[in-house]
Amino acid sequence: MNETPRANRLHIAIVGKRNAGKSSIINALTHQEVSIVSSCPGTTTDPVYKAMELHDLGPVVFIDTAGIDDAGDLGVERVKRTERVLDAADMALIVFTPGDKDITLEKEWIKRFQQKKVSVIGVVNKIDLKESIGEIEKPFKGIDIPFIYVSAKTGEGIDRLRDMIKKHSPSSWEEPRIVSDLIRPGSLVILVVPIDIEAPKGRLILPQVQTLRDILDHNSTGIITKENTLRDTLKSLAVKPTLVITDSQVFAEVDRLVPHDIPLTSFSILMARYKGDLKELIRGIEAVKQLKEGGRVLIAEACTHHPVEDDIGREKIPRWLQEYVGAPLDFTWLSGKDFPNNLGEYDLVIHCGGCMINRREMLSRIGKCREAGVPIINYGIIIATMKGIIERAMQVFGIQV
Incomplete structure (x- = not known):
């Protein structure tokens, strides 16, 4: 779980008014104190990304946000920052408070998420404060999303919320494969990795590591070499590589060294397909x-x-x-x-x-x-x-x- 990059996890946004218990719900879902909880409204300011493991679903990122009803000049800026989650969220939990008669803001956010084709679940928190579940349900009748009623304080309904997240999580949220769909099992792939001033000390950059892992997961072999050792690497091979992948900065040099009957592309171009269009x-x-x-x-x-x-x-x-x-x-x-x-x-x-x-x-x-x-x-x-x-x-x- 800890080794899964944050960008590869299901992103779940937690959105609601100040003091609705958004951070408390994250803590209850994860059985950990990962978010600061306070009775003072506005404890969470900027969106906070928390990489966690959710049972039966796997690695996820909860996005804890500021209240959508934040006020004042600073509050307006906080809400603008909360709006960023519209672009990153794979699914959203809209948190309501029992007894809140004005849920206009929550309805607006549900509509915005739905326009982005983001799966939305309504979570009514703090049901331990009300006696009748029937009375709690009344304001939410007619809202076209699944609802669940929980108490982050007592734990009531939290297990059912986990099940609901799993049930409604988008089946296509995971990124496509980086390179393994371009090669067959047993392939030999050369990765050209310059070690220069831009290379992080003592490690490889994330796209290089992810590409190598995808090759290995596909039962193929990856050989890592630098551009100044590529010629000797190619000469030492008993079989022709299936593919050569290079850092884009040395594209021209690698192009000159790799015979044109061997396919060549770059990590960045692979990422263009993996992360985008x-x-x-x-x-x-x-x-x-x-x-x-x-x-x-x-x-x-x-x-x-x-x-x-x-x-x-x-x-x-x-x-x-x-x-x-x-x-x-x-x-x-x-x-x-x-x-x-x-x-x-x-x-x-x-x-x-x-x-x-x-x-x-x-x-x-x-x-x-x-x-x-x-x-x-x-x-x-x-x-x-x-x-x-x-x-x-x-x-x-x-x-x-």
């Missing part, structure tokens, strides 16, 4: 070719890593892109959970592989770009395009560019 991201290639001097380009990264010297997103891609276009461009950078509303101001969005967000959130970002009429592409695809090897990089997927 590969065909939609490929459409961004045409926008890259049409960029002109002064074109506005947004470079978006889902994580908040500290930029290093010659950083891929801050320096390399902008440098390579301006060389490709033959003119200076206007770049804006964005990192973390924020994604702008002014997408229509840009001529192109270049996104990272998205390994730190889940597939729903990546697809949401792609959808927002589509709605704004701005093309989006990811690191691996644009690098392959600029280096003139995009056709080869797409062959393994059966896609012609």
Whole structure:
């Protein structure tokens, strides 16, 4: 459970008014004190992501949120941050309090989740404070979602809530496979991993680890090598590799070393399919070719890593892109959970592989770009395009560019 990356877990948002007992429900579901509980409304401010194991369902992430009725200037900002969960949630628990006669806000949030095609469960908490379950049920008649009545304090109904979460969890929430559907069991795959200033000390980055694990889970063999040892690695093999996967930053060098009868692609392109919509991201290639001097380009990264010297997103891609276009461009950078509303101001969005967000959130970002009429592409695809090897990089997927 602890080794499952957060982005690969079922994301369950807990939404409701202040002091409805959202954090208490998380604690009751997990049998742990993972959320701060207080009788003071507004204890939870920003959305808090808590990776947990839910019995019979597996690794999940609970998203504990601020109250949707938060007030004041600061409260408005907290509600805006709560709205981010609309893009990341695979399912939602809307928490109600017995006796609350105005549930307009809760109904609005149910509608918003349903518009996003997110499975919603209504959870009426604190039933230990009321005598008649019939009276508790009255305000919720006619709301078209499954309801359950619980007490996070006494534990009543919590086991049934776990069962309901399992029953209503989306069957298709898991991401597709990274690479194993492209190879047969027994295949030999070479992974080219540069160890440079951007490589984290003492470990590999998440997409590399996930790709290797997917290869091993498919009863195939993965060989890891650096770009400066790739030639010798290829010579030492008794059989031809089924596939070579490289870090996009050394795409051109690896392309020269790997014979063209061996399929070649990159970790970032695999992530474009695994986390997003590969065909939609490929459409961004045409926008890259049409960029002109002064074109506005947004470079978006889902994580908040500290930029290093010659950083891929801050320096390399902008440098390579301006060389490709033959003119200076206007770049804006964005990192973390924020994604702008002014997408229509840009001529192109270049996104990272998205390994730190889940597939729903990546697809949401792609959808927002589509709605704004701005093309989006990811690191691996644009690098392959600029280096003139995009056709080869797409062959393994059966896609012609």
